[in-house]
Amino acid sequence: MRPLDYIAPKDAKEAVDLLLENSDSSCPLAGGTDLIVDLKHNPGNITMLVDVSCIEEFRGIKEIEEGLKIGSMVTFGEIMSSELCQKYIPAVIEGAHTVGAVQTRNLGTVGGNLVTCVPSADSAPSLMVLESIVTIIGTDGYKSMPIEDFFIGPRKTILKSHELLVNILIPKKNLSKPSKFLKHGLRKGQALALVNAAASMYLNKSDIISEPKIALGAVAPTPLRALKAEAFLEGKKYSEEVINEAAEIAVSEAKPIDDFRSSAKYRCDIIRTFTKRVLIQSADQAKQKN
Amino acid sequence: MKVEITVNGEKKIADVSPETTLLKMLRDEFDLTGAKLGCDVGDCGTCTVVVDGESVNSCLMLAARASGSEVLTIEGLATFQKLHPVQQKFEDLGALQCGYCGPGMIMSAKNLLDKNKSPSVDEIRDALAGNLCRCTGYTKMIEAIQEAAKEINTTNAL
Ligand SMILES: Cc1cc2nc3c(=O)[nH]c(=O)nc-3n(C[C@@H](O)[C@@H](O)[C@H](O)COP(=O)(O)OP(=O)(O)OC[C@H]3O[C@@H](n4cnc5c(N)ncnc54)[C@H](O)[C@@H]3O)c2cc1C
Numbered sequence: 006m007r008p009l010d011y012i013a014p015k016d017a018k019e020a021v022d023l024l025l026e027n028s029d030s031s032c033p034l035a036g037g038t039d040l041i042v043d044l045k046h047n048p049g050n051i052t053m054l055v056d057v058s059c060i061e062e063f064r065g066i067k068e069i070e071e072g073l074k075i076g077s078m079v080t081f082g083e084i085m086s087s088e089l090c091q092k093y094i095p096a097v098i099e100g101a102h103t104v105g106a107v108q109t110r111n112l113g114t115v116g117g118n119l120v121t122c123v124p125s126a127d128s129a130p131s132l133m134v135l136e137s138i139v140t141i142i143g144t145d146g147y148k149s150m151p152i153e154d155f156f157i158g159p160r161k162t163i164l165k166s167h168e169l170l171v172n173i174l175i176p177k178k179n180l181s182k183p184s185k186f187l188k189h190g191l192r193k194g195q196a197l198a199l200v201n202a203a204a205s206m207y208l209n210k211s212d213i214i215s216e217p218k219i220a221l222g223a224v225a226p227t228p229l230r231a232l233k234a235e236a237f238l239e240g241k242k243y244s245e246e247v248i249n250e251a252a253e254i255a256v257s258e259a260k261p262i263d264d265f266r267s268s269a270k271y272r273c274d275i276i277r278t279f280t281k282r283v284l285i286q287s288a289d290q291a292k293q294k295n
Numbered sequence: 296m297k298v299e300i301t302v303n304g305e306k307k308i309a310d311v312s313p314e315t316t317l318l319k320m321l322r323d324e325f326d327l328t329g330a331k332l333g334c335d336v337g338d339c340g341t342c343t344v345v346v347d348g349e350s351v352n353s354c355l356m357l358a359a360r361a362s363g364s365e366v367l368t369i370e371g372l373a374t375f376q377k378l379h380p381v382q383q384k385f386e387d388l389g390a391l392q393c394g395y396c397g398p399g400m401i402m403s404a405k406n407l408l409d410k411n412k413s414p415s416v417d418e419i420r421d422a423l424a425g426n427l428c429r430c431t432g433y434t435k436m437i438e439a440i441q442e443a444a445k446e447i448n449t450t451n452a453l
């Protein structure tokens with residue numbers, strides 16, 4: 006690696022100031038599982054790393070009045086072993102478990118994953134179907150927004166170069182909501198998703214669907230909510246036909262590409278199958294709760 | 296910059312440039328050449344070491360970030376008298392061929408057994424997913440890890 010400076014600021018404000026003062030040459034460092042790989046092969050202008058991984062405000066998983074707050078610098082390993090996550094957001098654990106392998110999950114953070122913003126990011130779909138809110142910090146202080154608004158395009162988020170992701174909030178109303186995440190890669194470990202998918206929904210005693218949410222990854226420039234399929238499902242009575250129709254609508258909403266990992270046509274087949282599976286498995290959980 | 300860490304129970308200090316990875320520091324500053332450089336991008340796992348109880352790719356972790364941590368490498372497992380049970384069973388069952396993947400594989404296995412006393416085959420596969428071996432078919436490693444688990448459990452029960 007080329008020579009670099011390394012600074013570990015004590016808090017978010019100091020980090021923002023450092024990044025602003027060195028806006029052409031610095032960037033935040035978290036677990037490094039994307040950044041260090043990039044710096045070895047494609048360093049660009051970066052000559053200074055601002056290590057934000059130990060900033061107290063970005064760490065920890067806490068239950069607060071508004072819901073469950075996950076610090077941006079929480080690793081996938083920490084999510085998997087968190088009792089709060091196991092209790093309230095098992096679909097987020099399912100997503101975390103599919104990232105790379107143990108060693109990468111112990112370094113890689115959920116915040117780094119969202120900021121890298123590849124369409125296949127495995128932390129995104131579950132957080133999206135639970136309508137997560139992200140909070141960022143910049144020179145004007147804090148700002149919060151729905152997670153979908155954070156993603157702008159492939160490898161592009163709403164963050165300016167000196168801004169930082171602080172935390173992710175899963176709203177209280179969605180804690181323990183029936184939900185499911187699945188990923189299809191070429192093998193089980195150490196493979197990026199050809200398609201990943203998550204769903205969440207409630208069913209009432211008469212099997213009427215409410216608040217259905219569907220999110221798909223690696224099928225469009227950013228992780229995608231299948232809003233038309235969701236609107237179709239709202240208020241419908243749960244049945245195989247209804248789920249099949251929703252999956253067909255989800256396929257029509259996705260814009261998968263041909264690449265070296267898979268053809269677009271194959272991705273469409275997987276979207277159909279995986280949308281069905283995550284919906285059915287969410288519904289099964291909802292039935293068990295009734 | 297100055298990095299102070301505890302490696303295999305011994306306090307160490309090195310003066311390294313900030314871009315130095317933990318792997319490079321272990322190998323070049325401390326002559327601990329057990330952890331290997333394979334892919335250098337997190338895929339192969341031959342650089343696996345345990346930092347504060349969690350296994351990591353030392354090729355992706357800056358030495359600076361490991362400052363103040365406790366690091367365990369393959370050199371910390373055996374004594375002159377006795378191999379670690381995972382090492383012994385790997386030897387007994389012929390679980391390695393060229394051995395290049397070995398240090399990482401064994402550290403992943405050891406870390407698994409520290410957290411899970413009797414892992415299933417699926418749990419072992421999950422724990423080894425980040426360790427590639429180009430020689431063996433993994434089968435004997437999985438058997439060796441199960442044997443090592445049994446041995447550790449019986450020794451602890453005594
Ligand atoms: C072998 C391997 C396998 C992988 N497999 C998968 C996989 O299956 N699925 C998957 O989704 N990902 C996978 N990844 C990528 C995944 O590890 C990363 O996306 C990780 O989550 C990024 O987090 P990090 O903490 O390592 O971030 P870093 O690499 O440190 O940073 C990533 C980016 O985010 C920026 N950044 C970090 N923190 C902040 C912050 N708080 N605010 C603003 N910007 C910030 C950095 O400047 C950088 O641009 C894999 C990586 C490797 C090496």
Ligand code: FES
Binds near residue numbers: 342354
């Ligand atoms: S050398 Fe670190 S994972 Fe391959």
Ligand code: FES
Binds near residue numbers: 394395429430431
């Ligand atoms: S024994 Fe040769 S790579 Fe595993």
